[in-house]
Amino acid sequence: MKHTIQDRIPVSVGDCLIGSGEIIVQSMTNTDTADVQKTVEQIYQLWQAGSKLVRITVDKEEAAAAVPEIIDRLGAAGCTVPIIGDFHYNGHILLAKYPKCAQKLAKYRINPGNVGFGKKKDTQFAEIIEIAIKYNKPVRIGANWGSLDQKLLAKMMDENSLLTEPLEANKVMEETLILSALNSAQQAKELGLSADKIIISCKVSTVQALINIYQSLANRCSYPLHLGLTEAGMGSKGIVASTAALAILLQQGIGDTIRISLTPEPGQSRTEEVIVAQELLQTMGLKSFAPMITACPGCGRTTSTFFQELAQKTTQHIRQKMPEWRLKYPGVEDMNVAVMGCIVNGPGESKHADIGISLPGTGETPAAPIFIQGKKTQTLRGENIAEEFLTIMNNFVESNYGH
Numbered sequence: 001m002k003h004t005i006q007d008r009i010p011v012s013v014g015d016c017l018i019g020s021g022e023i024i025v026q027s028m029t030n031t032d033t034a035d036v037q038k039t040v041e042q043i044y045q046l047w048q049a050g051s052k053l054v055r056i057t058v059d060k061e062e063a064a065a066a067v068p069e070i071i072d073r074l075g076a077a078g079c080t081v082p083i084i085g086d087f088h089y090n091g092h093i094l095l096a097k098y099p100k101c102a103q104k105l106a107k108y109r110i111n112p113g114n115v116g117f118g119k120k121k122d123t124q125f126a127e128i129i130e131i132a133i134k135y136n137k138p139v140r141i142g143a144n145w146g147s148l149d150q151k152l153l154a155k156m157m158d159e160n161s162l163l164t165e166p167l168e169a170n171k172v173m174e175e176t177l178i179l180s181a182l183n184s185a186q187q188a189k190e191l192g193l194s195a196d197k198i199i200i201s202c203k204v205s206t207v208q209a210l211i212n213i214y215q216s217l218a219n220r221c222s223y224p225l226h227l228g229l230t231e232a233g234m235g236s237k238g239i240v241a242s243t244a245a246l247a248i249l250l251q252q253g254i255g256d257t258i259r260i261s262l263t264p265e266p267g268q269s270r271t272e273e274v275i276v277a278q279e280l281l282q283t284m285g286l287k288s289f290a291p292m293i294t295a296c297p298g299c300g301r302t303t304s305t306f307f308q309e310l311a312q313k314t315t316q317h318i319r320q321k322m323p324e325w326r327l328k329y330p331g332v333e334d335m336n337v338a339v340m341g342c343i344v345n346g347p348g349e350s351k352h353a354d355i356g357i358s359l360p361g362t363g364e365t366p367a368a369p370i371f372i373q374g375k376k377t378q379t380l381r382g383e384n385i386a387e388e389f390l391t392i393m394n395n396f397v398e399s400n401y402g403h
Contacts, residue, residue, distance in 0.1 A: 008224045008256060009195050011138050014082030014106045016052050018199060019224035023250065023286055024257045025277040026226070027051040028086070030270060033070070034062035040073045042270055047074075047081040048323050049271035050278055050289050053257065055084040055109060058091070064098040071104045082106030084140070088114050088147075092127035102131050107199075109140040112184040113147040125184070129191045139188065140199040143181040144230055145173060145209075152176055152183075174213050177202045182221060198223050199257070203230035207245040214249050224256035234263040239276050247284060275319075290322050291335035294349055294356075301361035302341035310359065310386050311339040317390050321397075329401035337393065338371075347371070355396050357389050372396060 008019030016024050027046045031038040033056050043054050058064050071083055085105040087094065092115075095102045108128065116124035132139050143149075156176045160166045167175075181200050188198060200223045202213045210229055217225060227246050232238035242260045249255050260273040260280070278289040295311040296302070314337060325332045338353035340346030342361030350356025350371040357380070359368050368380040370392060380388050 007222060009198075009222050011196055011199055011224050013053060013084075013138055015080065016082060019256045023255060023281055024052045025050060025274060025281070026053040026055065026084075026257050026259045027270070027274050027277075028055040028259065028261075029057070030264070032063075033057050034060070034066050036066050036069050036073065039066070039070050040077075043070070043074060043081065043083070044077060044079050045269070045271055046274055047079050049274040050322075051081065051271075051274045053084060053107075054081050055086050058085040058087055058094055058101065058105075059089075061094065061097070064094040064101040067098070067101040068104045084109055087111075087128070091115065092124040092131075095128060095131045102137070103135050105137065107138045107140060108132055109142050111142055111144060111147055112180045113143060113149045122187075125187065126191055129188045129193050132197065133192050136197075138197040138199060139193065140201060140226060141181050141184045141188065142201040142203065142226070143177050143184075144203045145177055145205075146203075146230065148173070148177060149180045152180055170209065174204075174209055174216075177204070178213060178216055178220070181217075185221070185223060195223070199226055200224070201226035201228070203228060205229055205231045207241055210245045211248055214254050215252070218252075218254045225254060226257045226259070227255040228259040228261055230261055231263070232261045234265060238262040242276070243280055246280060250281075250284060250286060288333040290333050291318050291337050293318070294336065294338040294340075294353060296341045296345065296349070298341055301344065301364075302359075303362045306385075307339060307341035307359045310357070310389065313386055314339055314390065314393070317393075321394075325397060325401075329397055332397055332401045335397070335401075347376075351375075354400075355393055357385075359385075 010017050010019040018024060029039055029042045031042050033039050039056060046054050058067065083105055084107040086109045088111055091110055110128055115121060153176045156172050160172045181202050185198050185200060189195060200217060200221060202217060204210050204213065214225060214227065227249060229242050229245055232242045246258055258277055260276045262273045264270060281287045282289055282292060293311065293315055336353040338350045338356030340349050340358045343358065343364065346358030350358045351374045354373055356371045357368050360366050366381060368385050369376050370378050370380060
């Protein structure tokens with residue numbers, strides 16, 4: 001039987017209830033956590049963009065020591081986003097040596113592939129789980145094929161070689177990844193961590209492998225599942241790959257939290273990964289985050305760049321306004337906006353939207369009709385069409401969602 005999102009064991013992380021049916025967007029900082037100011041600023045930006053959980057690297061003593069101040073500064077600024085500590089290799093040392101760090105974090109993420117090696121593995125794993133139990137913290141057991149438990153993998157490969165019909169090496173790797181996470185979850189339970197404190201992830205960087213692994217996980221456990229390609233890539237490649245994998249799983253009811261692990265382009269805001277995750281969920285009709293903008297791609301009838309510029313201005317305007325709108329205008333995230341380039345499909349698409357503008361195509365009469373909830377209300381002309389349209393949209397938001 002497949003355990004879908006409806007029958008997961010809910011896990012509380014701050015004010016987020018993972019596994020309750022709501023798919024939660026998560027992100028991760030790329031600052032040096034020991035740099036308190038830069039880390040606070042980036043977490044705040046991610047939270048403002050809509051991230052419900054933010055993970056930070058805790059890899060050294062300076063980082064662990066900085067965690068309490070980071071969380072206190074965020075709280076003073078009104079930012080209550082739960083902060084997750086990401087631990088590799090030395091988590092047992094840092095959590096024990098810096099108890100305020102262990103207390104302040106909302107969740108721990110550990111990797112069964114590098115929590116410890118040889119005879120120390122079980123002991124160091126147990127030390128982290130005992131601290132999680134002491135402070136009542138949930139734990140994400142996050143296996144990753146880039147840091148897979150080599151001892152388990154060797155054992156699985158040896159057993160596979162003895163089969164009459166051995167599996168392909170990649171299938172053995174997938175099964176090893178799954179067992180690494182599930183065996184560690186079982187070990188945590190035996191140490192006393194309750195099932196409602198466990199979240200599972202098995203990260204890979206190829207689409208088909210991720211789909212196979214999570215379909216299997218959904219059949220074999222009821223823990224909440226964290227989805228995402230690891231090292232998805234940069235730009236359109238990372239966006240397309242992540243969307244291709246996650247959309248299939250989400251459509252099947254698999255997944256409780258998601259992260260889009262984009263490689264940022266130089267100078268690009270870290271919030272891009274949050275926006276992509278939100279747009280994925282919203283275009284699938286799973287959750288609304290911000291008004292959706294319908295805009296035509298352009299053709300030979302629209303050789304002017306004006307409609308492209310207006311679509312861009314409208315998108316930027318909405319993103320800038322959303323932190324304020326989200327608080328003042330409940331339901332505004334469901335609003336649909338159309339910015340269309342010519343009279344062929346422009347009026348029709350604009351009528352389908354809550355508010356829309358149909359711009360004139362190249363060589364056509366310079367008139368831009370405005371449609372509100374299916375009805376033409378006015379026509380804009382002149383040099384200030386963009387500014388006038390944004391003002392009309394602001395007024396529409398206030399009058400329709402202000403109550």
